[in-house]
Amino acid sequence: xxxxxxxxxxxxxxxxxxxxxxxxxxxxxxxxxxxxxxxxxxxxxxxxxxxxxxxxxxxxxxxxxxxxxxxxxxxxxxxxxxxxxxxxxxxxxxxxxxxxxxxxxxxxxxxxxxxxxxxxxxxxxxxxxxxxxxxxxxxxxxxxxxxxxxxxxxxxxxxxxxxxxxxxxxxxxxxxxxxxxxxxxxxxxxxxxxxxxxxxxxxxxxxxxxxxxxxxxxxxxxxxx
Amino acid sequence: xxxxxxxxxxxxxxxxxxxxxxxxxxxxxxxxxxxxxxxxxxxxxxxxxxxxxxxxxxxxxxxxxxxxxxxxxxxxxxxxxxxxxxxxxx
Numbered sequence: 001x002x003x004x005x006x007x008x009x010x011x012x013x014x015x016x017x018x019x020x021x022x023x024x025x026x027x028x029x030x031x032x033x034x035x036x037x038x039x040x041x042x043x044x045x046x047x048x049x050x051x052x053x054x055x056x057x058x059x060x061x062x063x064x065x066x067x068x069x070x071x072x073x074x075x076x077x078x079x080x081x082x083x084x085x086x087x088x089x090x091x092x093x094x095x096x097x098x099x100x101x102x103x104x105x106x107x108x109x110x111x112x113x114x115x116x117x118x119x120x121x122x123x124x125x126x127x128x129x130x131x132x133x134x135x136x137x138x139x140x141x142x143x144x145x146x147x148x149x150x151x152x153x154x155x156x157x158x159x160x161x162x163x164x165x166x167x168x169x170x171x172x173x174x175x176x177x178x179x180x181x182x183x184x185x186x187x188x189x190x191x192x193x194x195x196x197x198x199x200x201x202x203x204x205x206x207x208x209x210x211x212x213x214x215x216x217x218x219x220x221x222x223x224x225x
Numbered sequence: 226x227x228x229x230x231x232x233x234x235x236x237x238x239x240x241x242x243x244x245x246x247x248x249x250x251x252x253x254x255x256x257x258x259x260x261x262x263x264x265x266x267x268x269x270x271x272x273x274x275x276x277x278x279x280x281x282x283x284x285x286x287x288x289x290x291x292x293x294x295x296x297x298x299x300x301x302x303x304x305x306x307x308x309x310x311x312x313x314x315x
Contacts, residue, residue: 026288029288031290108313110314111314
């Protein structure tokens with residue numbers, strides 16, 4: 001008599017247990033499913049979900065170590081396409097703005113991520129771009145104008161008159177798919193109280209797969225199953 | 226007569242379908258009727274089939290999951306769902 005294996009074939013087993021649509025993490029406008037985790041680990045492009053979830057994890061980190069970070073106002077990249085109020089990330093009560101020192105806004109434009117950081121005290125915008133290009137600067141002024149028109153009176157001065165400076169000497173990407181994670185890591189550095197020595201981080205490109213893995217792991221840890 | 230009319234009134238109450246508005250990024254509005262207990266994945270699939278890009282749906286600032294129903298999200302008649310194309314870049 002022959003014995004037959006009770007388990008289905010391995011690939012079938014995998015198919016049954018895991019679906020790309022399984023929800024790993026949800027908070028506010030963010031929805032990360034298993035497919036998104038795969039995208040992080042397999043060098044795919046980043047979506048607004050990824051960048052927002054990184055910002056969420058960052059805010060959790062700040063709650064644990066508030067002394068090392070500056071207070072900031074995070075505006076979700078979805079804000080550019082809709083003026084919908086995104087509850088978890090867009091807090092523009094005047095009190096909150098008065099307390100914060102930075103405005104952080106990642107922008108996705110023509111399949112490229114850039115980050116602008118507004119310094120409320122110095123009245124200047126800093127542009128972090130991992131593929132420096134004057135075109136990316138033009139879209140930033142448009143976004144700033146949009147925020148200004150929508151939220152007039154929230155900020156202490158006219159944010160459209162602030163100077164927009166490109167940050168020089170930052171590590172840049174050498175491939176065509178890493179700009180999302182670069183923007184996330186710029187964000188992490190930009191809100192630190194301590195000034196970042198960008199020159200010592202020239203080798204960042206090499207570590208991007210590690211940073212991607214860290215993000216995927218951190219997201220998996222948040223799952224409540 | 227009275228009994229039949231009360232029955233007729235009762236029936237629509239049990240499965241009163243809601244009219245939901247889906248507003249796209251281009252401000253185009255599409256209307257759907259859904260029962261409170263129907264999974265919203267049905268509505269989302271119907272909308273997605275008309276677009277080439279993967280669309281994300283938001284209600285009240287929250288992204289809608291496949292298994293959500295109008296009842297679980299406390300939707301009312303005439304509520305608006307926002308449909309956005311995901312921003313991706315690399």
